[in-house]
Amino acid sequence: xxxxxxKMIVGFRSSSGHLKGKASASIIFSDDNGKTWxxxxxxxxxxxxKDSKYGIRNVNVTFLxxxxxxxxxxxxDGDYGSLYFKTSSDNGTTWSxxxxxxxxxxxxxxxxxxxxxxxxxxxxxxxxxxxxxxxxLNAGVVISEDLSSWKYVKLPNQNGNEHENTLIKDNDQNLIxxxxxxxxxxxxxxxxxxxxxxxxxxxxxxxxxxxxHHRPTVYYDSSTEHMFIIFREKTEQSGxxxxxxxxxxxxxxxxxxxxxxxxxxxxxxxxxxxNKIGLVFASEQKSNGHNSNLYFAELIRTKK
Numbered sequence: 036x037x038x039x040x041x042k043m044i045v046g047f048r049s050s051s052g053h054l055k056g057k058a059s060a061s062i063i064f065s066d067d068n069g070k071t072w073x074x075x076x077x078x079x080x081x082x083x084x085k086d087s088k089y090g091i092r093n094v095n096v097t098f099l100x101x102x103x104x105x106x107x108x109x110x111x112d113g114d115y116g117s118l119y120f121k122t123s124s125d126n127g128t129t130w131s132x133x134x135x136x137x138x139x140x141x142x143x144x145x146x147x148x149x150x151x152x153x154x155x156x157x158x159x160x161x162x163x164x165x166x167x168x169x170x171x172l173n174a175g176v177v178i179s180e181d182l183s184s185w186k187y188v189k190l191p192n193q194n195g196n197e198h199e200n201t202l203i204k205d206n207d208q209n210l211i212x213x214x215x216x217x218x219x220x221x222x223x224x225x226x227x228x229x230x231x232x233x234x235x236x237x238x239x240x241x242x243x244x245x246x247x248h249h250r251p252t253v254y255y256d257s258s259t260e261h262m263f264i265i266f267r268e269k270t271e272q273s274g275x276x277x278x279x280x281x282x283x284x285x286x287x288x289x290x291x292x293x294x295x296x297x298x299x300x301x302x303x304x305x306x307x308x309x310n311k312i313g314l315v316f317a318s319e320q321k322s323n324g325h326n327s328n329l330y331f332a333e334l335i336r337t338k339k
Contacts, residue, residue: 036151037305041068042066042126043066044062044064045062045329046095046096046106047329048060048091048093049061050090053300053327055090057081057085058084058089060078060106062075063076063329069305072331076127078106079108081110088112089111089112090111092108092109092147093149094108095108095148096127097153102124103122104124104126104127105159106120106130107119107161109148111147115147115164115166115172117135118146118177119136120134120136120182136179138186138187145165146163146165146177146187148161148163148164149198149201150252153204155204156230158179159180160176160178160202160230161202163187164200165187165189172195172196172198173190174193174200174223176188176212176227178230188231188233188234190225190234191225191234191236192237193237196218196219199214201251201253203262205260206257209228211253212227213283214237214251215251215266222240224237240285242277249266250266250299250301251264252264259336260282261279262283263277263278263312264277264283265314265316266302267299273294273298273299274291274292274299275288275290276291292314292316292332297319297320300317300327311333311334312333312336313331313332314332315329315330316329316330
């Protein structure tokens with residue numbers, strides 16, 4: 036994300052391995068559009084999760100209208116887990132105490148997050164998936180007006196293995212969610228026109244020439260209404276980038292993000308200027324997180 040004073044902030048999970056339980060929620064800064072980066076700053080050391088199977092996961096940071104920053108993440112006990120957030124009012128220098136997101140029927144549901152919180156009007160919406168891996172997983176959102184009380188809304192017509200979701204807000208204030216089913220290699224799209232209260236029947240938008248396998252993250256360019264998606268390909272599990280000119284209904288694969296045979300874990304986008312987007316992604320040597328690194332690249336927009 037980019038703050039109003041042009042400070043770039045990237046949130047990430049820091050641990051000794053992808054599948055290790057001891058992990059922290061961390062951030063790094065850049066004041067020169069990604070040319071140099073700060074040392075790691077830990078915002079939640081996760082020590083009370085040390086006995087959890089996978090610990091803190093999926094750290095996302097978002098700049099809010101009130102000029103504060105919110106970091107969202109979940110704790111994974113091996114069967115997915117609990118959702119938390121922290122806020123900062125000084126550009127990430129200090130952070131609030133951790134707060135847990137609770138909602139009706141929480142005791143019977145596991146809740147986990149993948150994508151960024153979206154602020155629409157005076158409402159906060161986080162894309163989540165609920166359930167457990169031995170039963171079913173369902174994409175949805177948690178919604179709040181005050182970051183205190185929350186409600187959960189499940190998307191309709193799902194098959195029970197839908198997660199890894201990402202959310203954007205278009206120029207008409209509609210919310211558009213993209214989520215994947217890794218077992219069938221399908222990508223879906225659903226729209227909410229009422230700030231997340233209800234959602235359209237999910238549309239299968241899987242590439243006709245390409246199969247989306249894992250970890251989709253979508254960026255919406257409000258000036259052109261074009262979208263970019265970064266995702267993990269099944270072959271070699273490297274990363275790829277695609278573009279959409281119709282708000283995510285159809286996609287065209289345009290390039291391979293990393294061609295070094297490393298497994299990409301997550302990717303994200305940061306708007307730098309009108310014609311320049313920052314691409315941040317992490318890749319690892321193996322699924323256990325060996326030799327895991329963060330990378331940054333610039334995408335320069337040209338006319339279609």
